[in-house]
Amino acid sequence: MNFSGVVKEALAQKKMKNVELARLTGYSPQYMSDLISGERRWNEEIIDKVCVALNIDIKYEVAEEPEKCLGQGSVYNV
Numbered sequence: 001m002n003f004s005g006v007v008k009e010a011l012a013q014k015k016m017k018n019v020e021l022a023r024l025t026g027y028s029p030q031y032m033s034d035l036i037s038g039e040r041r042w043n044e045e046i047i048d049k050v051c052v053a054l055n056i057d058i059k060y061e062v063a064e065e066p067e068k069c070l071g072q073g074s075v076y077n078v
Contacts (some may be wrong), residue, residue: 003047004036010054024053 006054011021019050022032026049051058 003042004038006056007036007050007054010056012053016054021050021053025049 007021010016011018018036019029022029025032025046027035027046029042035042035046044068047058052055
């Protein structure tokens, strides 16, 4: 799952709307909506703020057989 998917899942679990997340992170609701929908690209600063706001931990793990999980080297805990 990509980061936008994790954010959508966390928002649903917390019964929170994009507008609330935008307020908590200091970004406009439209900008946050664009990020979540894939219209804009995430950067490290925004990811950090969203992780704090939604209490998301990002953990990176090295796969034993990288060719089998190409692009799936991270684990998101919501």
